[in-house]
Amino acid sequence: MAPVVSTRLSASDHYTAWKARWGINRMGFSIAPGLYAIGAPTPASPVLVSANYILSFDALRSSCVGIDAWILVLDTKGVNVWCAAGKGAFGTEELITRICEAKLDQVVAHHKVIVPQLGAPGVAAHIVRRRTGFSVVYGPVRSRDIPVFLSKNMHADPHMRRVHFTLYDRLALVPMEITGAMSYFLLVAALFFILSGVHVWGYSAQMALVKGKYQLLMLANAFVCGAILGPLLLPFLPGRALSLKGFVLGLASAAGPVPYLYRAGLFGAVESVAWILMVPAASSFMLMNFTGATPYTSLSGVKKEMKYALPVQIGCAGAGVLLWLAARCI
């Protein structure tokens, strides 16, 4: 008998989702692969295929309120459908194995499995059919569209087949961007803070305390651009390459405070130029890395933008650091 699971998410399910979003304990989010039941499925009920990443599974079951269905969970090593399909873990062989292991032909009378559309890069529908007799019907991109998809006799409207990248989607990625970059940020911030006490006569902790906070302000500026504002404002930033978008954003965010700090006598001229170079470089690099989280950037495109962006980023950051250090010594 397949274990029956609820379509209602409990408080602890929501807590797990929250932890997953922030990247806490990322490895511990898998569930046992195999066949599950929601509601009271019969041999005529649909079979929905999922990954064994808990958020994929929870999104699916919570979308199926009032529906009787089977859920066939593949072993994707706790990785979501989309990422696992790209790596082949959510794939033809795994699906065939699970169909056979669950003896699906004895569980259901029809010969159809509904695979999430985003699993298609890993699954060759015609091969699954040839080897198991089960035909693969691609379901909608978002599991919340499943009830409509099922009610329309397994037909997905065109908008259900398209990937979107809404403000909400991007907002959901921000926590991961923050946790991902935080350790680097803290390390760099500590270095800059300590080094801001260096001057021609030696070292002054007093000066580090006074000057250090403005250095931290500029670093925080770059961090907020790269990890928060960049992802949120993505479609509205100029250019198509993410590195360009990040550079422009970083430049804009440095163009405000740097002249102000310069006029207030808190930054010297050389130090000001250093920050005008470093903030855009850092923001550009961080947003370029956001390509890994977007659902529309191609490998060829990423390689192309990196060819141009990396030298600029390294050049600006390198020159900026040298100028910044030079500014301590004059």
Added chain:
Amino acid sequence: MAGCPMYLKNVTTLTYDRERCSGCGMCATVCPHGVFSIQEKRAVAGERDACMECGACMVNCPESAIFVKAGVGCAAAVITVMLG
């Protein structure tokens, strides 16, 4: 906003051989960016710049009419490979 922002122009490795196509419609079904559509019983590759090279169309084309150098567009992964 509909769909996604547009990424770089003229970079996709996607190629499609109309002669082999049987018009089964699988490519139009699986593409998350609506690149393929079926017109007059054959697939047509429309907005190729929207292609993210996920490979879904190629993998699911029973006639092997589509080729794309599939990969994941992730700068961090490219850097990791570069650093060895």
